[in-house]
Amino acid sequence: MSEVQEKVSNVIKAKEVDPKFKYKMSKMHGAEKVMLCFQCGTCTADCPIARFSEFYRPRRIARMVQFGLKDRLLSDKALWLCSNCFTCVDHCPQNVEIAGIVRVLRNLTVKENKVIPLVYTVLASNLLKGGYVYEIREMHHKKRAGLGLPPLPKPNLEDIEKIFQITGSSNLLKGVETFEKVES
Amino acid sequence: MSETKYLLFLGCVIPYRLSSYEISTRKVLAKLGVDVVEMPEFNCCGYPMDSVNHDLMLTLAARNLCVAEKQGLEILALCNGCFCSLNETNKMLKEDKELREKINGYLKEINMEFKGTTEVKHLVHVLAEDVRFEKIKNAVKRPLTNLYVAQHSGCHLVRPTKFVEHGDDPENPKMLKDLIKLTGAECVDYQDEARCCGNPIIGVNEEVPFEMAREKLDHMRVAKAEAMITVCPFCHLMFDLNQPRIEKTFNEKFEMPVLHYPQLLGLAMGFSPEELALNTLRVKPVKLLEKLRTN
Numbered sequence: 001m002s003e004v005q006e007k008v009s010n011v012i013k014a015k016e017v018d019p020k021f022k023y024k025m026s027k028m029h030g031a032e033k034v035m036l037c038f039q040c041g042t043c044t045a046d047c048p049i050a051r052f053s054e055f056y057r058p059r060r061i062a063r064m065v066q067f068g069l070k071d072r073l074l075s076d077k078a079l080w081l082c083s084n085c086f087t088c089v090d091h092c093p094q095n096v097e098i099a100g101i102v103r104v105l106r107n108l109t110v111k112e113n114k115v116i117p118l119v120y121t122v123l124a125s126n127l128l129k130g131g132y133v134y135e136i137r138e139m140h141h142k143k144r145a146g147l148g149l150p151p152l153p154k155p156n157l158e159d160i161e162k163i164f165q166i167t168g169s170s171n172l173l174k175g176v177e178t179f180e181k182v183e184s
Numbered sequence: 185m186s187e188t189k190y191l192l193f194l195g196c197v198i199p200y201r202l203s204s205y206e207i208s209t210r211k212v213l214a215k216l217g218v219d220v221v222e223m224p225e226f227n228c229c230g231y232p233m234d235s236v237n238h239d240l241m242l243t244l245a246a247r248n249l250c251v252a253e254k255q256g257l258e259i260l261a262l263c264n265g266c267f268c269s270l271n272e273t274n275k276m277l278k279e280d281k282e283l284r285e286k287i288n289g290y291l292k293e294i295n296m297e298f299k300g301t302t303e304v305k306h307l308v309h310v311l312a313e314d315v316r317f318e319k320i321k322n323a324v325k326r327p328l329t330n331l332y333v334a335q336h337s338g339c340h341l342v343r344p345t346k347f348v349e350h351g352d353d354p355e356n357p358k359m360l361k362d363l364i365k366l367t368g369a370e371c372v373d374y375q376d377e378a379r380c381c382g383n384p385i386i387g388v389n390e391e392v393p394f395e396m397a398r399e400k401l402d403h404m405r406v407a408k409a410e411a412m413i414t415v416c417p418f419c420h421l422m423f424d425l426n427q428p429r430i431e432k433t434f435n436e437k438f439e440m441p442v443l444h445y446p447q448l449l450g451l452a453m454g455f456s457p458e459e460l461a462l463n464t465l466r467v468k469p470v471k472l473l474e475k476l477r478t479n
Contacts, residue, residue: 085379127233152199153222155225
């Protein structure tokens with residue numbers, strides 16, 4: 001693709017814009033204050049990830065939500081680079097809680113069956129099978145006993161399965177398309 | 185509620201691969217007269233699931249909180265991630281009636297109800313606020329004088345500020361520093377102490393966390409730290425387990441031992457390195473132990 005073509009494809013087209021998106025986002029737990037962002041850029045300036053990544057820019061994410069660029073946001077893999085350190089949440093002069101917005105966008109990606117990182121499906125399937133997000137095997141139990149540590153309690157797998165069902169999390173385990181790595 | 189009796193919440197990472205943190209914690213707490221009760225039927229704190237489904241995280245966390253409420257005890261978390269999700273969920277459900285009703289709707293399906301009668305504390309809070317400095321100081325039998333270490337509190341012990349009401353400064357965390365000083369060791373200041381370890385995104389990208397951890401290790405080295413002290417299994421894995429790979433990636437040598445705080449405190453209380461599982465660390469604290477022997 002030539003440089004000119006590349007620039008043209010980045011132009012926002014009217015049909016891409018979902019004007020109601022910012023209102024929908026404002027109703028989601030954690031993203032209520034997205035409209036208050038006045039683009040000062042404190043979040044990006046203080047973000048430890050943005051320091052080393054070319055693509056992860058929290059201020060840009062807030063602006064794209066305000067513009068209604070839902071599809072672009074949900075297909076942007078950089079969304080998965082936030083490390084949840086909450087520095088942006090603590091530093092935002094408008095109390096926007098950028099990390100909460102990123103989390104809501106990630107949740108929406110899952111809900112709309114877009115492509116998500118493989119690691120989350122692995123963790124979810126471990127959790128459902130054993131109660132922990134990592135697979136605690138027989139050797140772990142034996143090792144604990146050898147070290148004189150008390151046995152781990154038996155997890156209530158029925159409860160966990162039920163929680164997956166009632167919170168609508170079952171789509172994490174089947175049919176979801178995944179990718180392994182995010183470019184930084 | 186007894187002030188020195190807690191339900192121990194181990195989480196997932198510690199039983200999976202960091203017994204050293206659990207072993208040293210149990211040793212130190214027993215000697216300080218803190219009772220830990222094994223938490224029955226606990227499950228993942230919910231934190232790793234927040235990115236994919238917020239309600240799933242809240243309900244998993246709330247289920248653990250209900251277990252604690254039934255026991256009539258406060259939760260003692262060793263992991264910053266567990267502390268974060270359990271504490272946040274506890275605070276949010278106590279304050280936000282609408283959210284509480286929604287989550288209680290889910291919990292009803294498993295015959296549980298969140299009532300809001302428990303508290304969640306991190307090991308650091310239990311030591312600094314409940315056991316208190318005086319008692320810890322009195323338990324120190326072999327002060328680690330002449331030892332220079334750097335603290336890494338990690339993010340979720342201090343942030344987001346609105347949910348962590350323990351008066352620590354998220355820009356310059358002091359609670360762990362004060363606890364370190366009780367052991368007789370010097371806690372050095374270094375650049376960007378409050379910055380994240382990077383581990384939460386290692387499942388999708390290694391380059392950025394490696395850069396972040398390398399930079400922190402470098403700042404600690406500049407400040408002449410002989411060891412790094414952590415209070416979170418994720419942070420510990422990032423700096424200890426991954427250190428050889430970080431060194432290889434950037435062609436640098438740090439050889440920075442990373443100790444869990446209860447290991448450092450345990451040494452000062454007179455436990456042997458073996459009793460505190462120091463031999464299981466990836467970066468062997470050979471020089472550090474040699475120094476303590478000749479002190």
